[in-house]
Amino acid sequence: MLSMRTKRRSWLGALLLAGALALPLAAPVPAAADVRGTDVILGQTVEARGLPAVACPNITASYAVLTDENGAVLFARDADTQSHIASITKVMTAIVALDSGLPLDTKVTVSPEAAAVGESSANLQAGDTLTLQAALTGLMVPSGNDAAIAISEAVGAGLARDGQSANEAFVDAMNAKAAELGMEHSLFANPHGLDIDEFDNEMYSTAGDVALMCAYAMENETFRSIVAQQTAQITVAKPDGQAVTLDLVSSDLLLGVYEGACGIKTGYTEAAGNSFAGACNRGSGDLIAVVLGCPSETARFEDAKILFDWVYDNRVSYRLAHSDRTVTMTADGRAEEVPLIAEVPFTAWTDKRVNATFADPKAAVEVFAPEGNVSQELVFDDLNGSVRAGDKVGTATFYQAGQPIATQDLVAAEDAAAPDFFQAIAIWWERLWAGFGGTELVAEPVVVNETPLIYDKAPTRSDQSVAAIASGEEDRAPADGDGATDDQQGAPASGASE
Numbered sequence: 001m002l003s004m005r006t007k008r009r010s011w012l013g014a015l016l017l018a019g020a021l022a023l024p025l026a027a028p029v030p031a032a033a034d035v036r037g038t039d040v041i042l043g044q045t046v047e048a049r050g051l052p053a054v055a056c057p058n059i060t061a062s063y064a065v066l067t068d069e070n071g072a073v074l075f076a077r078d079a080d081t082q083s084h085i086a087s088i089t090k091v092m093t094a095i096v097a098l099d100s101g102l103p104l105d106t107k108v109t110v111s112p113e114a115a116a117v118g119e120s121s122a123n124l125q126a127g128d129t130l131t132l133q134a135a136l137t138g139l140m141v142p143s144g145n146d147a148a149i150a151i152s153e154a155v156g157a158g159l160a161r162d163g164q165s166a167n168e169a170f171v172d173a174m175n176a177k178a179a180e181l182g183m184e185h186s187l188f189a190n191p192h193g194l195d196i197d198e199f200d201n202e203m204y205s206t207a208g209d210v211a212l213m214c215a216y217a218m219e220n221e222t223f224r225s226i227v228a229q230q231t232a233q234i235t236v237a238k239p240d241g242q243a244v245t246l247d248l249v250s251s252d253l254l255l256g257v258y259e260g261a262c263g264i265k266t267g268y269t270e271a272a273g274n275s276f277a278g279a280c281n282r283g284s285g286d287l288i289a290v291v292l293g294c295p296s297e298t299a300r301f302e303d304a305k306i307l308f309d310w311v312y313d314n315r316v317s318y319r320l321a322h323s324d325r326t327v328t329m330t331a332d333g334r335a336e337e338v339p340l341i342a343e344v345p346f347t348a349w350t351d352k353r354v355n356a357t358f359a360d361p362k363a364a365v366e367v368f369a370p371e372g373n374v375s376q377e378l379v380f381d382d383l384n385g386s387v388r389a390g391d392k393v394g395t396a397t398f399y400q401a402g403q404p405i406a407t408q409d410l411v412a413a414e415d416a417a418a419p420d421f422f423q424a425i426a427i428w429w430e431r432l433w434a435g436f437g438g439t440e441l442v443a444e445p446v447v448v449n450e451t452p453l454i455y456d457k458a459p460t461r462s463d464q465s466v467a468a469i470a471s472g473e474e475d476r477a478p479a480d481g482d483g484a485t486d487d488q489q490g491a492p493a494s495g496a497s498e
Contacts, residue, residue, distance in 0.1 A: 032060065033058045033059055033060045033299075033303075033306075034058065034059075034060075035053040035056045035057070035058050036077065038077075038078075039056060039057070039075065039076070039077050040073070040075065040076040040077070040079070041056065041074065041075055041370050041371075042072075042073075042074060042368075042370070042371055042401075043073070049370075049372075051370060051455060052455055054455070055314075055369070055370050055455045056310075056370070057075055057306050057307050057310045058306060059077070059291065059302075059303040059306050059307065060291075060294050060295055060299045060302075060303055061077060061207075061291035061292060061293055061294050061299075061300070061303050062077075062078065062081075062083070062273070062292060062293030062294075063077060063078045063079060063081050063083055063206065063207040063290075063291075063292040063293055064076065064077040064078075064079070064207050064289070064290060064291045064292065064303065064307070065077070065079040065207040065208050065210075065211045065289075065290045066211075066287065066288070066289045066290075066307045066308075066310075066311065067211045067215065067287070067288045068285070068287055068311070069284060069285020069286055069287065070285070071215060073208070073211075074311060074368075075307060075310070076207070076208065077207070078207070079206060079207045079208035079211075080185055080206050080208055081206060081207075082185055082204040082205070082206055083204060083205070083206065083207075083272065083292050083293060084193075084195050084203065084204060084205075084269060084271040084272035085193060085204075085205045085210060085267055085272055085275060085292060086193045086194075086195070086267030086268050086269040086271075086272040086275055087120065087143045087192065087193045087265060087266060087267040087268070088193065088205075088210055088265045088266075088267040088275060088276075088277050089188060089190070089191065089192060089193030089203075089205075089267070090139050090140060090143065090148055090191070090192060090193065090265060091140075091210075091213055091214055091217050091264060091265050091277065092174045092177065092178065092188060092191075092213055093139060093148050093151060093152065093170075093174065093191040093192070094136055094139060094140060094151075094217060094223055094226075095177055095213070095216065095217050095220075095223075096155065096170065096173045096174050096177055097132065097135075097136060097151050097155050098136070098220050098222060098223060099177065100155045100158070100159075100173075102132055102154075102155060102158070103132070104131060104132050104133040104136075104222065105131050105132070105133070106131065106132040106154065107129050107130075107131065107132075108129065108130055108131065108132055108134075108135045108150050108151065108154040109127070109128070109129050109150070109153075109154070110124045110125065110126055110127065110128040110129070110130075110146065110150045111126065111149070111150065111153055112126040113149060113153075114126075114146050114147075114148075114149035114150040114153065115128075115146055117145040117146055117148075117149050117192065117194070118145065119145050119194060120142065120143040120144065120145055120251075121142070121144050121145060121146050122138030122139070122141075122142050122144030122146055122147045122234075122246065122248060123144075123146075123246055124138065124144065124146040124147060124150065124236065124246075125238075127238070127239035128236045128237065128238060128239075129236070129237045130234060130235065130236045130237065132151070132154065132155075133222065133226075134234035134235065134236070135147050135150055135151050135154070136151065136222070136223075136226055137226050137229075137232050137234050137248065138234055138246070138248065139151060140223075140226050140227050140263075140265065141226065141227075141229055141231075141232045141248040141249070141250045141251075142248045142249060142250070142251065143251050143265070143266065145192040145194065148190075148191040148192035149167070149191065149192065151170075151191065152166065152167050152170040152171075152190075152191040153166045153167060153170075154166075155170055155173075156168070156169040156170030156171075156173070157169075159172075159173055167190070167191070170191060171188055171189060171190060171191065174188040174191065175187065175188050178209070178213070181212050181213060181216055182212055183205065183209035183212055183213060184209070185204070185205065185206045185208070185209050186204065186205040186206065186209045186213075187202060187203055187204055187205075188203060188205075189201035189202060189203040190203070193267060193269070193272075194269065195269050195271050195272070196269070196270075196271075207290040207291075207292050208290075210277050210290045210292070211277070211288050211290050214264050214265075214277050214279065214288050214290070215286070215288055217264065218262075218263070218264065218279055218286055218288070224262065224263065226263075227252070227262070227263025227264050227265065227279075228255065228262045228263050229250060229255070230249070230250050230252075230255045230256045231247065231248065231249050231250065232247075232248045232250075233245050233246065233247055233248065234246050234248065251266040252264070252265070252266060252276075252278065253297075253301050254278060254280075254301055254304065254305070258280070258305055258308070259280075259282060260280040260281050260282040260308070261278065261279075261280055262279050262280065262281050262286070263278070263279050264277050264278055264279050264288075265277050266300070268297070272292065272293070273292065273293040273294060273295070274293075274294040274295065274296055274297050274299065274300045275290075275291065275292045275293065275294065275300060276289075276290075276291050276294070276300040276301060276303075276304055277289070277290045277291075278290075278301075278304045278308075280304075280308045282312065287307075287308055287311055289303075289304045289307040289308060291303040291304055291307070310370075311368075313465070313466060313467075314368055314369040314370055314466055315366065315367075315368055315369075316366070316367060316369055316454075316466050316467045316470040316471075317364045317365070317366055317367075317467070317470060317471060318364055318365050318366070318367045318374055318454075318470040318471075319362075319363075319364045319470065319471050320358060320363045320364060320365065320396070320398060320406060320408055320449075321339040321341060321357075321358055321361050321362070321363070321449060322449060322450045322451065322452055323339040323340055323341060323448050323449050323450065325339070325340040325448055326338060326339055326340060327340045327355050327357070327413045327414070328413075329357060329389055329390075329413040329414065330389055330414075331388075331389040331390045332390075338357040338358075338361045338413055339357055339358070339361050339449070340355055340356075340357065340413065340448050341356055341357050341358055341378075341396070341410060341447075341448060341449040342356045342378055342380075342394070342410060342445060342446060342447050342448055342449065343355060343356070343445065343446035343448070344356045344380045344381075344383065344393045344394055344410065344412075344445060345380060345383070345442050345443045345444070345445050346383050346387070346416055346443065347382045347383050347384055347442055348383055348384050348385060348418045348419055348424075348427075349419060349427065349443070350427055350430060350431065350441035350442065350443070351441075351443050352416070352443055353443050353445070353446065354383060354387055354393055354412050354413075354414065354416045355412070355413040355414050356393050356394060356410040356411060356412055356413055357410070357411060357413045358396070358408045358409070358410065358411070359392075359408060359409040359410075359411050360408065363406070363408055364471075365398065365405050365406040367400055367405065367454075367470065369454045369455065369466045369470070370455070371400055371401050372400050372401035372402075373400070373451070373453050373454050373455065374398055374399065374400050374405070374451045374452075374454070375398070375399045375400075375451055376396055376397065376398050376399070376449065376451050377396070377397045377399070378394060378395070378396050378410065378445070378447055378449075379394055379395050379396075379397075380393065380394040380410070380445055381393050381394050383416075384418070385418045386415075386416065386417050386418040387412045387414075387415065387416040387418075388412065388415050389411075389412050389413060389414055389415055390411050390412065391411060391412045392409050392410065392411055393410050393411060393412050394409075394410035395407060395408070395409060395410060396408045396409075396410055396449070398451070427441075452469055452470075453469075454466055454469055454470060
């Protein structure tokens with residue numbers, strides 16, 4: 001972490017503050033956790049989706065983004081607004097070093113300039129030598145600015161052209177890599193992210209670009225293994241040949257505390273505010289949360305946890321059968337109670353219906369709840385002959401946000417005989433005469449199954465979890481579309497910072 005919290009005289013602090021305010025990329029104003037109508041969930045604003053505040057992340061960050069294992073943006077708050085990102089810059093430093101092709105056992109020598117850079121440090125001293133892998137560990141675990149310069153000089157030496165310094169060549173490589181990754185709103189000026197005094201140059205990125213960068217970095221197993229460490233040790237060779245072991249402690253306070261946390265990088269300067277780019281994996285791939293411009297160290301980690309929790313709490317198994325009625329189905333000599341889904345018109349008769357259930361009464365589909373409530377469409381087959389329990393009698397299709405997410409065959413839950421010859425003749429004559437009057441003699445279908453609202457129009461919901469609602473543990477009204485509310489502001493979520 002780039003600690004800028006050294007004591008300064010009041011007049012110097014005032015000058016720095018005035019200078020920061022004069023910059024186009026001024027430090028974000030600390031704010032309370034909130035839900036904003038302009039926050040974007042799966043490509044639509046909260047306001048456009050009509051989601052209640054309880055369905056949305058309640059965070060403090062000025063800029064934020066959350067991506068899933070496929071790179072889809074689940075949540076965004078001003079994700080393309082340029083901001084300083086402080087030590088999160090070091091993710092790109094690590095990427096350039098790892099992509100350079102230099103072996104991880106390449107010797108890196110710490111120059112006087114690297115040792116003297118100041119602020120957060122891996123405690124490297126001028127003349128120390130260490131492997132590139134050790135230097136990367138010193139870069140990412142304790143956020144060593146000294147390690148950043150040492151890596152830049154070592155890797156950049158092989159990249160320099162036409163009188164460039166090693167550092168200049170390395171920064172050019174950082175920007176070239178950013179362009180390659182599609183980071184359209186980013187500019188790097190140094191390998192560590194400091195942004196005052198001699199490092200006060202034009203530099204910026206965005207939450208969206210940082211997420212792209214971190215997703216790419218996490219594809220590298222060396223990077224993953226380094227940033228996942230709460231503590232680490234590296235060996236440094238002193239100029240006299242003595243080997244010294246340095247103990248390093250990560251600035252990522254979610255490691256070992258929050259389930260699935262696996263890195264990546266913190267950042268702080270006065271211009272950037274408290275920031276964090278974190279990854280979490282509970283077995284289904286990396287979620288990446290980027291929160292920039294948070295009001296405190298605690299808030300940045302709370303924001304990341306809130307974003308991760310929001311995904312995991314809202315990825316639920318939605319049971320397709322939500323019916324409070326059951327029937328006894330006897331098939332293959334075995335009787336069992338099954339949910340009654342619909343009473344299907346028995347088209348061979350004028351006034352009869354067949355009880356139907358799902359081919360798999362326990363079927364469920366995984367849904368991400370904020371994407372919208374679930375609706376169903378039932379289509380019934382023409383039943384012109386005898387029906388036996390288990391025969392297909394229709395199809396149910398389930399939708400979320402207008403997109404089909406599951407289908408299930410409707411099957412007869414009972415045996416039903418077709419009319420005999422004389423009954424069929426009578427029915428034919430009855431329908432013939434009714435047809436002259438424009439009447440169709442077929443029983444009306446009865447749909448019993450419901451699709452409970454995951455989120456309704458109320459700004460709050462009961463104590464039941466989304467998972468409980470989706471599994472049918474809470475009785476909710478059926479929904480043909482998404483819930484909506486005009487109230488987009490909610491009380492701060494539990495645990496959110498001021």
